[in-house]
Amino acid sequence: MLTQDEWFKIVCKSYSTNSVFHNGFELPAFPSDEIQSNTTGQAGIKTLEEAFIFYHDCIENFKIFGSPIQKKDFLLDFGVGWGRIARFFLNELPLENIYGIDVMEDFVEICRKTFRNDNFQVTTPFPPTRMPSEKFKFIVGYSVFSHLSEHACASWMREFHRILVPRGIVALTTRGRPFFDYCESLKGKGHTGYMDALSKMFDDFSDARIRYDRGEFVHSNRNGVSGGGAMTSEFYGESFIPEKYARTAYSGLFCLEKFLFDSTRQTHPIMFFRKN
Ligand SMILES: C[S@@+](CC[C@H](N)C(=O)[O-])C[C@H]1O[C@@H](n2cnc3c(N)ncnc32)[C@H](O)[C@@H]1O
Structure with a gap:
C-alpha cells in the first residue's frame, strides 16, 4: 500500500490526467469543475485537499480506536456526492467493498459511471436503505450531518446502527462553532x-x-x-452539532469515541461513533 502522501499525489494526478491506474484499477474520473464547485464549494486540487484531510483523519483514528481498515471490510459513503471522499479509500479497499448512497440521482449516476460499478445507489431522504443488516464496518459522511435536520440525523443514526457490524464505526462531520x-x-x-x-x-x-x-x-x-x-x-x-449533544443524543446506540476539531487544519469537526 502507498503512503498517504504518495496516494494523495496519485489522486491529484488523476484529476489532471486521464487513465491513472492504482492496483490495476483505473482511478475514477471527475465531473466538471462546475459540478465540483456547486457541491463542495471548490474544484480540483483544492477540493481534494479538503477531502484528503478527512480521509487521513479517518484512517489514523480508526487505527487509534483499534480498528484499522482491512481489505475484507465494507465501507459506505453516506451522501457520496460525485465520489470525492469515496475514491480515497481505494488505497485501503477493493472497489467492490466501497458503497455510496445519495438523494441526488445525478450524483449517483456520476459515481456509477466514473467508478464503473453499481454499488452506488439513490436513497430517499429518510431511511430505510436497501442495505442488508450488519454489512458495513465503516460509514463515513462528509458535510452531510452539517446539513440534515435533527430528526433526519436521528433517523439515519438508527439506520447506521442496523447496517453496521457489531462495534462498527461511523465518522460524520458537522458545522463547527x-x-x-x-x-x-x-x-x-x-x-x-x-x-x-x-x-x-x-x-x-x-x-x-x-x-x-x-x-x-x-x-x-x-x-x-x-x-x-x-x-x-x-x-x-445548516446544522451545528455540539460535542455534548453528540455524546448523549445517540448514546443508546453509539458511543462517541472522539469529537475532533482543529480549526487550523479542518473546516468541519468530525464525530467518531462506535456502535454499542
Ligand atoms: C455538501 S454535499 C457533500 C458531498 C460529499 N460527501 C463530499 O464531501 O464531496 C452533501 C451531499 O449530501 C447529499 N444528501 C443530502 N441529504 C441527504 C440525505 N438525506 N441522504 C443522503 N444523502 C443526502 C447531497 O445530495 C449531497 O451530495
Missing part, C-alpha cells in the same frame, strides 16, 4: 445567493451560539440554505 462567526460576518456586505442566505439564517447569532454552548442541536432551514432540488427544507439546511 466558528461557522456562526463566519456567517454573521457576512451580514451587510452586499452578498447575494447562498452567502446572503447564510448571513440571514439566524435572527440572532448570539442566541444560536448560546444554544450551541448549552449542548443543543442548532439548525436553520430558512430560504436559501435548504439545498434545492431533492434537498427540501423538510430535512435540509
